[in-house]
Every structure is written in structure tokens, then in C-alpha cells.
Amino acid sequence: DTGVSQDPRHKITKRGQNVTFRCDPISEHNRLYWYRQTLGQGPEFLTYFQNEAQLEKSRLLSDRFSAERPKGSFSTLEIQRTEQGDSAMYLCASSLSAGQGAGANVLTFGAGSRLTVL
Amino acid sequence: TQLLEQSPQFLSIQEGENLTVYCNSSSVFSSLQWYRQEPGEGPVLLVTVVTGGEVKKLKRLTFQFGDARKDSSLHITAAQTGDTGLYLCAGAQDMRFGAGTRLTVKP
Numbered sequence: 001d002t003g004v005s006q007d008p009r010h011k012i013t014k015r016g017q018n019v020t021f022r023c024d025p026i027s028e029h030n031r032l033y034w035y036r037q038t039l040g041q042g043p044e045f046l047t048y049f050q051n052e053a054q055l056e057k058s059r060l061l062s063d064r065f066s067a068e069r070p071k072g073s074f075s076t077l078e079i080q081r082t083e084q085g086d087s088a089m090y091l092c093a094s095s096l097s098a099g100q101g102a103g104a105n106v107l108t109f110g111a112g113s114r115l116t117v118l
Numbered sequence: 119t120q121l122l123e124q125s126p127q128f129l130s131i132q133e134g135e136n137l138t139v140y141c142n143s144s145s146v147f148s149s150l151q152w153y154r155q156e157p158g159e160g161p162v163l164l165v166t167v168v169t170g171g172e173v174k175k176l177k178r179l180t181f182q183f184g185d186a187r188k189d190s191s192l193h194i195t196a197a198q199t200g201d202t203g204l205y206l207c208a209g210a211q212d213m214r215f216g217a218g219t220r221l222t223v224k225p
Contacts (some may be wrong), residue, residue: 033213041159042124042206042215084125091160095130095213105210106151 004110025094122216141207
């Protein structure tokens with residue numbers, strides 16, 4: 001397994017456009033998390049999945065953001081009608097849930113997708 | 119959601135110095151994690167602390183979990199330039215992070 005992969009690594013878009021990010025987690029991990037990180041700050045929780053079920057979504061997440069994990073493997077994060085305030089690094093992480101073995105609740109992160117909205 | 123406050127926000131020291139960074143909350147945590155993030159990469163787990171009063175060592179890094187499990191500290195002995203990075207603490211159940219301490223170790 002090559003770890004957590006995110007695509008694209010960089011995306012520059014104009015305000016109002018839609019963007020989609022993809023995350024391929026570690027194959028045996030049943031949990032997948034999305035975070036947003038701005039310069040100098042820690043990762044801000046957006047949402048997480050256990051298998052294909054979206055179990056929690058941050059109240060800070062507007063309706064323009066949607067995430068899916070249709071088959072419990074890869075996930076997509078879509079931002080509709082992007083705004084300049086959406087410019088950030090979007091990080092994906094995966095883990096095993098509690099009771100699933102050694103390494104449960106240990107996040108493995110991808111390198112992130114950096115979004116710039118002009 | 120359990121909020122984590124990290125201090126200091128920034129720390130710049132010379133190579134060879136010792137330092138301590140802190141992670142505090144008003145909530146009790148069943149366990150806490152420390153991660154380090156380098157520029158252009160995602161955070162990488164350093165340690166998980168579970169038991170109140172626990173001390174874990176990772177080479178020159180010493181992690182302590184408070185007796186009441188509301189706070190944790192990370193002490194680095196004889197810092198090296200390779201220790202430069204963003205140090206983050208997170209609750210190991212809700213996976214929420216603090217804002218981090220950005221450490222710069224100058225040669």
C-alpha cells in the first residue's frame with residue numbers, strides 16, 4: 001500500500017467555479033476524514049466516514065461543501081460556487097476504528113490538495 | 119467537541135536548546151495524540167498517551183499526559199534543526215486538533 005493519496009495536489013480556480021478533490025485511503029482503513037488547513041493553523045475537522053456512511057459533518061461546513069464515499073473506499077470532496085475564503089489546504093486522512101486492531105484511531109494523512117480561489 | 123489550546127503559538131530557538139510546548143483543555147480526554155507536520159506534508163503521528171500521569175519518550179522527545187487527563191506537554195531536549203515543524207495535539211477519539219505550535223530551530 002502506498003499510503004493515502006490525494007488528487008490533485010494543487011488547484012487554482014476562479015471564484016464561482018466548482019472543484020472536486022479525491023482521496024484514496026489506505027485500503028484496509030474503514031475510516032476516512034477530511035480536514036481544511038489554513039496557513040499557520042491546525043487541521044480543522046470537516047467530516048468523516050466509517051465505511052460508506054458519513055457519520056459526522058462540521059457545523060462550520062456550508063451547504064456548498066459535499067463529500068461522498070460511495071463504496072467505502074475512495075472519497076470525493078466537492079466545493080460548489082467557490083469563494084476566496086475557501087482557499088486552503090484540504091487534507092484527507094484514514095484510520096482503523098476502535099477495536100479494529102493495532103493502529104486503531106491513528107490517522108495517516110495524505111499530502112493534501114491545495115486550493116487557490118482567485 | 120472538546121477544544122484543545124496549544125501554547126506557545128510560535129517558538130524560535132537555537133540548536134541545542136531545550137523547549138516545552140503545551141496542550142490544554144477544560145475537558146477530560148480518554149487519550150491524546152501528538153503529531154508533527156512539515157511544510158508541504160500531512161501531519162505524522164509521534165505518540166499516543168492514554169493513562170493519566172503517563173510519560174513516554176521518543177529519543178529526545180518526552181511526552182507527558184496530565185494526571186487529570188486534561189493536558190499534555192512535549193519536551194524536546196537539545197533541539198536539532200530537523201525538529202523544525204508544526205507540533206499538533208489531537209483528541210484520539212474525536213480527532214479534533216489544536217492550532218499547533220510552530221517550532222523553528224536555528225543552526
